[in-house]
Amino acid sequence: MNATHRKPNQYESLLAGIIAGGVEGAATYPAEFVKTRAQFTATKGSAVGVIPIIRETLQQRGIRGLYSGAGALIVGNSLKAGTRFLTYDSIKGVFADSNGKMTPGRTVLAGLGAGVVEAIVAVTPSETIKTKLIQDASSTRLYHNMIDGTIGICRTEGFKGIYRGLWPTIMKQGANSAVRFSSYSFLNNALVTYTKPSSGKLNTTLTFVAGAGAGLITVYATMPLDNIKTRMQATGAESRYKNSADCLMKIVRQEGVLRLWGGTTPRLARLMFSGGIVFAVYERLIGVMTAF
Template sequence: MASKDRNALAKTNPAFSLASGTLAGAVEGFATYPIEYTKTVSQFATKAGAKPPNPLVIVKDTVAQHGIRGLYSGCGALVAGNALKAGVRFLSYDHFKSMLKDNDGKLSGPRSLLAGLGAGMTEAVFAVTPSETINRTKLIDDAKRVAPKYPRGLVSGSMAIIRDEGLHGVYRGLVPVMLRQGANSAVRFGTYSTLRNFVQGSSRPGQPLPGGITFGIGALAGIVTVYATMPLDVVKTRMQSLEARQNYTGTFDCMRKILSNEGVFAFWRGATPRLARLMLSGGIVFTVYEQSMDLLDRFFDK
């Protein structure tokens, strides 16, 4: 049986959304982790008024000191966290999308943005904040110390951070994460949905898109997302650092100090590695998700 266009379906199976989103997040997380590592190190390493280190230099130095495995420091945590995040994100997005569709089963651009915003906020609370605070930002930041404070293992490192800082420490930076994830998902899903509907309506009405086209649309959505939301990502990273309690009283204090001490362009620091990551991320995650959903639809609709 030919695969159906899921955009035309009245409702998406929640179990399919969760399973496909989880798979897409795991694949995307592993494939793009070295770029994410480089971006995070760049944001932490730069002092006020200084030029950010070249991403290639960071990669070279990391490999020289720790080998290729150094670029995957904390990778297991990110893959697990990314799988959880993407599962929650796509499950939430499809839920909000079903709620916001009109009587003809179509989703307008503004409503797609709203559905993405809801998905991003949900993802931030239930998956992104604890995952990034414990397993990515703190462990990457701690690993750069001469004498690391926390164990490098996923479980042991996470438990040590929770014992040291408690749940309040785990959810430090929740506001900027919610802002960033809401904006990220709104822009990414809104852009992807608009481009997908345009391509599908003009050349493939009622037919699923090939993987190559899906990848390209997802990559373009990633480019738009980077430049629209980079300031929120920088603030989020600073607020989740090990020194956040000493340096900032809150999210808006962090924004004010970055602006006054480092200038407006500091909000786009790390944009180059993040651009590379989100281009790949957008292409990979939407392609894997769409292909997985199509396979599940075909298998269970016999």
């Protein structure tokens, strides 16, 4: 006999999202580190390419080097995922019809809204701190850990220093969540239709597959926004770029349009796994929490 499940309440959505985000962040951080370093390879003297970056980091700092800035991302990822699922489920509750179904357009809007909220609440400060810590790890060390880095950034740049690149982050996260939730919903429904599970829900393996597919689509659709966001959050960005549009034009003019997809390989690896992990963990936790 199949268990009956009710809709998750706000606290359950938040808790499941926080746990899923923390697990995903810790599991995939080395790929995020390499991606961010790869986005700085235009800097003279930096290692270029995924393998050279990994080799250089391991030679200079060991395995711990691949986790530089990890604390900021793991904490931020937990808060981000909790905020994302809480906001998405809340908006979905308003948009869904009497049967709980969502149209593709409303799914996109719900994802967009979740992305904007998570960008303001969690992503911008955690990503700014993470980016500066990774950049700091490849040069003269100014910061020793997440707390020291946060204090140092606020001391030298003020509180606004950890909100550097807010607008490109809002654009990136809004697009990320809109694409990720809508593509996940499409893939999830397609797999349910194809496999016809007796419970009406996918098992953990197929949920991971749907989440990984959503991650793949999200990477290629939003990579330019991710590159602009990273450049705008780097140390000294305020003196190099007037705004996000100026950053975009300088990257294209000075480095070529393909630079907007710089760091795609490690981000692809991370978001495919992260999409699979976060949706699989979230769905399983919600299943346990809402079972009667």
